[in-house]
Amino acid sequence: GATVGIVGGGQLGRMLALAAARFGYRIAVLDPDPGCPAAQVASTMIVGPYGDGALLAQLASVSDVVSYEFENVAVEPLRKALGDTVLSPPAEALEVSQDRVVEKAFLNGIGIATAEWRAIDAPDELGHALLDLGGDCILKTRRFGYDGKGQARINAKSTFTDAFESIGKAPAILEKMVPFAFEISVIAARGRDGAIVAYDPAENVHTLGILKSSTVPGRVTGELARAAREIAGRILSHLDYVGVIGIEFFVGKDGALFVNEIAPRVHNSGHWTEAACLASQFENHVRAIAGLPLASPERHFDCVMDNLIGDDVERFDDLVAAPRSVVHLYGKSEVRRGRKMGHVTRVTPLSSGA
Numbered sequence: 001g002a003t004v005g006i007v008g009g010g011q012l013g014r015m016l017a018l019a020a021a022r023f024g025y026r027i028a029v030l031d032p033d034p035g036c037p038a039a040q041v042a043s044t045m046i047v048g049p050y051g052d053g054a055l056l057a058q059l060a061s062v063s064d065v066v067s068y069e070f071e072n073v074a075v076e077p078l079r080k081a082l083g084d085t086v087l088s089p090p091a092e093a094l095e096v097s098q099d100r101v102v103e104k105a106f107l108n109g110i111g112i113a114t115a116e117w118r119a120i121d122a123p124d125e126l127g128h129a130l131l132d133l134g135g136d137c138i139l140k141t142r143r144f145g146y147d148g149k150g151q152a153r154i155n156a157k158s159t160f161t162d163a164f165e166s167i168g169k170a171p172a173i174l175e176k177m178v179p180f181a182f183e184i185s186v187i188a189a190r191g192r193d194g195a196i197v198a199y200d201p202a203e204n205v206h207t208l209g210i211l212k213s214s215t216v217p218g219r220v221t222g223e224l225a226r227a228a229r230e231i232a233g234r235i236l237s238h239l240d241y242v243g244v245i246g247i248e249f250f251v252g253k254d255g256a257l258f259v260n261e262i263a264p265r266v267h268n269s270g271h272w273t274e275a276a277c278l279a280s281q282f283e284n285h286v287r288a289i290a291g292l293p294l295a296s297p298e299r300h301f302d303c304v305m306d307n308l309i310g311d312d313v314e315r316f317d318d319l320v321a322a323p324r325s326v327v328h329l330y331g332k333s334e335v336r337r338g339r340k341m342g343h344v345t346r347v348t349p350l351s352s353g354a
């Protein structure tokens with residue numbers, strides 16, 4: 001059978017590997033940690049840094065297709081290492097999504113609204129940009145941020161140098177805070193033949209920058225879902241994308257949509273698909289990158305997915321005993337504050353919803 005190579009062996013890599021195994025594919029994983037979540041599932045573990053050219057070449061040489069579970073892979077070493085092996089999603093999707101300035105310029109360039117923003121390369125640019133945008137803003141590192149790390153909220157009363165220092169003095173972006181009513185995301189997939197499917201949008205709640213829960217349909221109306229799907233389709237087509245993408249949106253009080261960020265991979269806010277759909281986001285990612293037909297994203301339940309963060313996982317005995325719940329743990333032995341340990345999806349009968 002074919003071998004699927006995955007850069008990164010965290011929980012997303014693990015769940016991709018589980019889905020690939022169900023089609024009889026072998027899985028090769030590159031991760032610095034030999035005990036990473038995906039190691040329990042992988043057929044082959046290649047242990048070392050994600051950016052190591054020789055290890056990436058080894059991954060490519062044993063794989064029929066290479067994919068990744070996170071967007072911070074260094075693009076150049078990966079490109080050089082690939083040889084004849086296909087990378088899906090394509091390198092361009094990595095380049096766009098791993099730098100918040102490139103990402104917002106790309107989105108605005110294809111007519112998609114985002115928070116207003118200014119690139120900040122040095123702390124002395126901050127004062128002017130803040131006046132220019134006006135009101136409350138959020139300073140973020142351009143690269144390598146996740147789970148709200150590398151971000152500082154600021155307004156005209158803050159000391160800019162503190163904000164810049166708190167994010168590590170890295171090249172940054174200043175975004176105007178969007179006074180959103182709520183947040184949603186769309187998980188969509190594009191196949192090798194260009195076919196696109198999109199799951200129903202989820203309403204997401206974040207606490208301290210980390211996804212707490214995803215509810216479907218939540219407050220998403222049919223009209224909002226159509227608009228969000230249209231944006232997702234536009235992004236996928238422009239990137240000539242193959243695989244699953246996660247797109248985070250702010251919904252304004254008037255229902256206007258702003259894209260917050262795009263993740264060129266399976267996404268935490270799509271974990272509910274394993275409980276409420278016949279084919280999960282993980283299966284559709286595997287189908288897309290393996291050149292199989294995409295499966296229907298049809299949803300058969302309403303649901304709420306809760307992340308199990310840190311010692312939330314101690315509720316396991318109760319959660320696993322609860323009816324109509326699907327519990328999924330990531331096999332991480334060490335519980336740490338703010339660490340994603342697993343998730344649980346509770347389903348209820350389908351309402352009319354989106």
Ligand code: ATP
Nearest residue numbers: 115138145146147148149175176177178206209261
């Ligand atoms: P992820 O783990 O999703 O990659 P991240 O570290 O890239 O997270 P963002 O998605 O940029 O972080 O921001 C995290 C959360 O902070 C958002 O979901 C939203 O709740 C809030 N937030 C970020 N930027 C803005 C903004 N411009 N206006 C309003 N809220 C914002």
Ligand code: MG
Nearest residue numbers: 145146147261
């Ligand atoms: Mg992000």
Ligand code: MG
Nearest residue numbers: 147248260261
């Ligand atoms: Mg985010």
